[in-house]
Amino acid sequence: MLSPYRVLDLTTERGLLCGQMLGDMGADVIKVEPPGGCSARGIGPFYKDAAHPDRSLYWWAYNRNKRAITLDIERDAGRELLRRLVERADFLIESHNPGYLSQRNLGFADLAGINPALIYVSITPFGQDGPKATYADSDLIIMAAGGPLILAGDADRPPVRLCIPQAYLHASADAAVAALAAHHERVRSGLGQHVDVAAVQSVAMATQSYILAAPLGSPEARRMSGGVKFGPLHIPLVWPASDGYVAMTFLFGSALGVFTAKLMHYLCEKGFCDEATRDKDWIAYGEQLFSGAEPLSEFERVKELVRNFTRSHTKNELLQLAVERGFLITPVTTIEEVVESRQFASRGYFQNVAHPELGESFRYPGPFAKFSATPIEYRRRPPRLGEHNSEIYCGELDLSERAVAELARAGII
Amino acid sequence: MTNELPLKDVKICDFMWVMAGPASTRILADLGATVVRIESPTRVDTARTLQPFLGNQLGPDSSGLFANCNAGKFGISLDLGNPAARAVVHDLVRWADVVTESFSPKAMRAWGFDYESLRKVNPGLIMLSSCLMGQTGPLAKIAGFGNMAAAISGFTNLTGWSDRPPSGVFGAYTDYIAPRFTAMAILAALDHRRRTGQGQYIDQSQAECAIHFLGPAILDYTVNGRVDGRVGNSDAAFAPHGVYPAAGDDDWVAIVCRDDDDWRRLCGAMENEELARDARYASVAGRLEHREAIDSSIADWSRTLNRGAIESRLQSHGVPAHQVQNSADAYADPQFTHRGHFVALDHPSLGKFTVEGPRAKLSRTPAAVRRAAPSLGQDNQHVLERILGYDEARISELVASGALG
Numbered sequence: 135m136l137s138p139y140r141v142l143d144l145t146t147e148r149g150l151l152c153g154q155m156l157g158d159m160g161a162d163v164i165k166v167e168p169p170g171g172c173s174a175r176g177i178g179p180f181y182k183d184a185a186h187p188d189r190s191l192y193w194w195a196y197n198r199n200k201r202a203i204t205l206d207i208e209r210d211a212g213r214e215l216l217r218r219l220v221e222r223a224d225f226l227i228e229s230h231n232p233g234y235l236s237q238r239n240l241g242f243a244d245l246a247g248i249n250p251a252l253i254y255v256s257i258t259p260f261g262q263d264g265p266k267a268t269y270a271d272s273d274l275i276i277m278a279a280g281g282p283l284i285l286a287g288d289a290d291r292p293p294v295r296l297c298i299p300q301a302y303l304h305a306s307a308d309a310a311v312a313a314l315a316a317h318h319e320r321v322r323s324g325l326g327q328h329v330d331v332a333a334v335q336s337v338a339m340a341t342q343s344y345i346l347a348a349p350l351g352s353p354e355a356r357r358m359s360g361g362v363k364f365g366p367l368h369i370p371l372v373w374p375a376s377d378g379y380v381a382m383t384f385l386f387g388s389a390l391g392v393f394t395a396k397l398m399h400y401l402c403e404k405g406f407c408d409e410a411t412r413d414k415d416w417i418a419y420g421e422q423l424f425s426g427a428e429p430l431s432e433f434e435r436v437k438e439l440v441r442n443f444t445r446s447h448t449k450n451e452l453l454q455l456a457v458e459r460g461f462l463i464t465p466v467t468t469i470e471e472v473v474e475s476r477q478f479a480s481r482g483y484f485q486n487v488a489h490p491e492l493g494e495s496f497r498y499p500g501p502f503a504k505f506s507a508t509p510i511e512y513r514r515r516p517p518r519l520g521e522h523n524s525e526i527y528c529g530e531l532d533l534s535e536r537a538v539a540e541l542a543r544a545g546i547i
Numbered sequence: 548m549t550n551e552l553p554l555k556d557v558k559i560c561d562f563m564w565v566m567a568g569p570a571s572t573r574i575l576a577d578l579g580a581t582v583v584r585i586e587s588p589t590r591v592d593t594a595r596t597l598q599p600f601l602g603n604q605l606g607p608d609s610s611g612l613f614a615n616c617n618a619g620k621f622g623i624s625l626d627l628g629n630p631a632a633r634a635v636v637h638d639l640v641r642w643a644d645v646v647t648e649s650f651s652p653k654a655m656r657a658w659g660f661d662y663e664s665l666r667k668v669n670p671g672l673i674m675l676s677s678c679l680m681g682q683t684g685p686l687a688k689i690a691g692f693g694n695m696a697a698a699i700s701g702f703t704n705l706t707g708w709s710d711r712p713p714s715g716v717f718g719a720y721t722d723y724i725a726p727r728f729t730a731m732a733i734l735a736a737l738d739h740r741r742r743t744g745q746g747q748y749i750d751q752s753q754a755e756c757a758i759h760f761l762g763p764a765i766l767d768y769t770v771n772g773r774v775d776g777r778v779g780n781s782d783a784a785f786a787p788h789g790v791y792p793a794a795g796d797d798d799w800v801a802i803v804c805r806d807d808d809d810w811r812r813l814c815g816a817m818e819n820e821e822l823a824r825d826a827r828y829a830s831v832a833g834r835l836e837h838r839e840a841i842d843s844s845i846a847d848w849s850r851t852l853n854r855g856a857i858e859s860r861l862q863s864h865g866v867p868a869h870q871v872q873n874s875a876d877a878y879a880d881p882q883f884t885h886r887g888h889f890v891a892l893d894h895p896s897l898g899k900f901t902v903e904g905p906r907a908k909l910s911r912t913p914a915a916v917r918r919a920a921p922s923l924g925q926d927n928q929h930v931l932e933r934i935l936g937y938d939e940a941r942i943s944e945l946v947a948s949g950a951l952g
Contacts, residue, residue: 135739151759155728159735178783179767191770195762242910261908264885270809270867274780274788278801279869281877283790285717286706292790292799293871296706296716297778303760307727312907314734315578319553319912321741328910335888335906338877339726342566342718343612344599347874349889349901350611352599354873356797360707360715371694372703372715379712381698383691389593393690421605457689464695466713469764470774472701480684483755484769497769502728502756504681506662507747508739 135508136161139224139317142216143200144207147174148333149229149257150196151306156225156313157199158501158510164526165202166216169545171519181492188491188518198487198498202517203526204547207238211546218531220245220252225313229257229302232267242328252326253316257305261332271333276301280337281345288359304340305333366430367423370437372466373444380444380452383462384437391417393462397440400459406443411436473497487515523547552579553912557737560636560643561585561620562660564592567693567722567753568649568677569616571729576619577905577914583639583930584617586923588624588952593692599874601897607923608897614920615902618892622921623930624952627658631948636660637668638935644740645733646674651690652682662748671746673736677729679721681752693719693753700754701761707777714777721757728756786834787813790871791846793854799871800854802845802861809866810834816864817848894919927951 137160143153144166157163165172171187174196181189206212220226226245228235235241242254256262259271260279269275277283277295287294309331316327338345344355356363360372360379373382384394394416402412414436415422422428444452449465456463467475478484483500501510527533527547541547557580561572569584576582586592594613601609608614625632640646646665648655655661655676662674679696680686689695697703697720707714732749740746758765764775782788782803787810790799804810807830814823822844827833834841849857854870861868870876877883887904894900897919905914931937931945945951 135735138742155731159731177763179763179771179773181770183771191766192763194770195759195766260882261886264882266862266880266882269862269869270805270865272785272788272803272805272867274782274790274801274803275867275869278790278799278871279877279880279882281872281874282717283801284799284871284873287714288708288711291708292780292792294707294714294780294790296702296720297775297781298705298761298764300760304723304727307724307731308906311574311727311730311734312578312909314731314738315553315575315914316909316912318557318734318737319551321738322556325911327912330908330910331906332882332886334882335886335903338888338903339570339906340717340720340723341874342723343615343903345874345877345903346611346615346889346901347599348878349874349891350599350601350603352601352603352611354875355598355717357714357717359711360713372698372713374712379698379703381695381703381715383694387596388591389596453686456691457686460690462691462695464689464691464699466698466703466715467701468704468774468776469701469761469768472699472758472761473765473768475699477680477684477686478755481681481752481755483752483758496766499758499762499765500755502751502759503675503732504750505732505736505747506749507745508736 135159135505140164140222141225141227142166142219142223144226144228145257146172146229147177147192148302149227149306149309150174151303152227152255152257152309152313153200154196154198155307155310160508163200164219164522165197165200165517167202167204167519169204169206169547175519194516197516198512199514200517201514201522201526202520203523204520206546207240209546211541211544213238213240215531215546216240217248220248223249223252224317225253225255227255227257227309227313232258232262246326250325251320253313253320253329254326255309255313255329255331257302257309257331257333259333262330273299273301276333276337280334282337282340285341285344285355285357287357289357289363293357301333301337304336305331308336367433373441375444375447375449375452375465377448379466380449381464381466382444384440386416386418386420388417391419393460396459397461401440401443404443407439411439485512487512489515491518520547551912552915553909554579557581557645558643559583559645559647560639562646562648562650562655563677564649565594565692566612566616566719567725568647568729569594570722571726572620572647573616573618574726574730575733577916579914582620583934584620584622584921585625586622588626588923601900608894608920614900617920618902619917620921621926621930622924623927624924626950626952627660629948629950631945631950633659635935635945635950640665640668640672642934643669644673644737646672647677647729649677652676652678652687666746671740671744673733673740673746673749675729675733675749675751677725677751677753679753681755682750693722696721696754696757700757701764702757705764705775705777708779709777721753724757724760725751725753781838784831786831786838787841787845789842789845791842791849793849793857793870794851795854798854800849800857801869801871803867804834805867807831812864813861813866816861816866817845819844819848890916892916892919895925896922924952
């Protein structure tokens with residue numbers, strides 16, 4: 135879909151997903167790394183647990199469908215090479231601290247002077263400017279500042295994060311959307327622009343709009359061990375199964391109460407509750423609990439009998455019931471169960487990507503959507519450090535083999 | 548004019564509902580797309596029933612979630628089961644560049660609004676279907692919400708403490724990821740159509756999008772055979788790395804040392820020479836090994852101090868730290884204010900209604916939130932008369948048919 139377009143990807147470990155999303159959709163993405171390699175190449179886990187710049191699984195996860203060159207932007211000769219690449223690029227993505235590239239005359243204003251149609255995308259923790267723009271950061275810091283962290287965890291312990299870093303993935307994905315919107319506009323105007331994405335705003339998406347509680351005058355949500363607490367109500371979202379856990383939506387109101395009613399009919403049929411319990415008004419039940427018309431002790435009894443039901447089945451049995459009867463239940467799966475799932479297998483989701491340099495193929499998360507006319511293809515495995523230096527410097531910038539060798543000797547590439 | 552909204556010429560006929568779908572077209576509406584959202588007059592959009600509520604009052608338009616996901620769109624009420632609705636849908640599809648829907652698979656087919664049928668009406672149509680598990684496969688029909696997709700795609704199990712059941716990631720986590728992939732897929736497909744004239748159908752599984760956010764853990768299994776479990780707030784490469792108590796009720800501060808320099812700076816900021824001199828803690832390997840002892844020293848220091856003061860103090864030393872913010876904190880946060888994250892809109896019946904602003908800042912053609920989310924059927928007249936060009940008689944006929952509810 136995006137095959138006519140070239141992307142220069144100068145991101146650090148913060149913004150790699152953005153270029154990969156564009157690359158998956160066909161764009162020609164060139165990862166531009168310092169001669170020692172992108173910081174992401176040092177992030178584990180590693181193939182067979184041995185640290186090596188070409189064998190970081192973090193690198194592999196976010197650099198498919200890119201080519202890679204090295205180039206030292208700390209030096210004039212390196213910057214000159216980058217400017218030449220910019221002349222024929224459509225997008226540039228970067229995730230350095232604010233000001234880092236403009237101090238090296240590679241900021242948006244500098245490069246727009248060379249190529250006014252360039253879309254220059256910056257992904258940073260807190261944005262390009264503002265009182266916290268220079269804050270030191272990490273995934274956990276962004277999740278704390280942006281709102282999701284306070285919402286997850288057990289009431290008697292500190293808030294807890296998802297243990298695979300997420301913040302810059304949210305930001306990278308927002309950046310990819312904005313880059314394509316800017317491109318859509320460029321088709322009309324012929325002009326590029328600067329896209330400024332702040333991870334702290336991107337992760338606020340993961341509060342499910344609870345970040346609006348204060349301005350709306352609504353109570354804050356409190357974390358509560360696999361569920362949420364609204365005022366006096368503790369509503370679990372994770373329930374025990376005989377062999378693990380399931381996620382179950384056991385809620386009330388006009389939209390969700392009907393599912394709860396359906397579930398309670400089944401429980402009654404199978405002897406887990408009596409008819410009086412089955413026949414409660416599950417649509418109005420939340421309001422009854424809030425008003426006190428239904429005592430909280432009764433809600434505790436209801437939750438216990440629902441737990442008795444989930445506990446007496448395996449995750450898979452509960453999933454089958456969900457499919458057959460339309461209950462709102464799914465298993466809490468491990469990574470292994472995700473990869474080996476029949477659902478993903480039936481859609482051919484996980485893709486074998488060959489790593490000829492290792493003589494092996496590995497299953498990668500597959501295309502994010504099925505496009506009928508322009509299916510996503512995994513054209514390139516994640517590149518090794520400097521793998522395409524010669525292809526790009528000689529083949530596209532018309533440097534001689536000797537000039538490239540000299541640049542390499544001087545440590546520019 | 549160079550400062551027009553970037554997507555001002557994009558027209559979207561939007562059948563999506565609840566969260567993941569509407570959140571994606573909200574992004575496109577901010578960027579200038581005209582989005583006509585079709586809402587059932589009988590089956591209430593679940594998002595309208597979900598917290599947080601304006602003034603903490605349940606009401607048809609008071610859900611902050613619904614308002615946040617649907618600002619900037621036009622709303623028309625249409626009973627898709629009513630025969631008179633069919634022509635309206637076809638006219639909207641003819642008008643649109645893109646049709647989006649997020650029902651369970653087969654619902655659109657049952658109404659005769661599947662891609663094969665609609666492309667006969669509009670041959671260049673781009674249509675995107677988004678649901679939990681995708682349009683095919685043994686679990687395609689599973690009904691549900693993003694919290695369930697978060698569980699079945701591995702997120703829930705990776706959030707919490709190793710000695711306890713999963714705490715689970717908050718809410719419908721995959722619903723926060725998928726919308727960006729949806730919006731991007733639409734924009735890429737539009738570019739392809741502009742160049743080739745070819746429309747297409749896009750089958751999006753929210754779970755399959757979200758799994759990209761677990762990439763390294765997936766590869767650790769497929770490459771190394773290792774199955775990651777939940778580890779609280781620990782990190783494999785950084786120590787200390789945690790959430791520490793501050794003075795106050797349920798007040799916390801996140802602190803991270805990315806390297807040995809951060810550690811020395813943290814000890815300096817804490818004025819703890821004993822820790823700074825302890826040779827066991829000088830390297831990250833040592834700090835990872837003695838994680839618990841270090842965490843307890845930091846907690847002893849932090850628990851008597853104000854969390855905002857800890858943040859400022861550590862940041863002034865260059866150490867990554869931030870108070871753990873709830874909504875009130877974020878609303879008062881100078882950086883969120885600087886970014887214009889909270890946007891107060893005028894709602895026609897409810898007055899001031901605050902939503903989140905656009906995420907990305909475009910320097911020349913900035914996105915904008917143009918109007919509050921529509922009430923059910925609020926824009927029937929506008930859509931039928933102005934967008935579809937129906938005359939009074941035609942509109943009265945539709946009203947009489949009951950198709951508008």
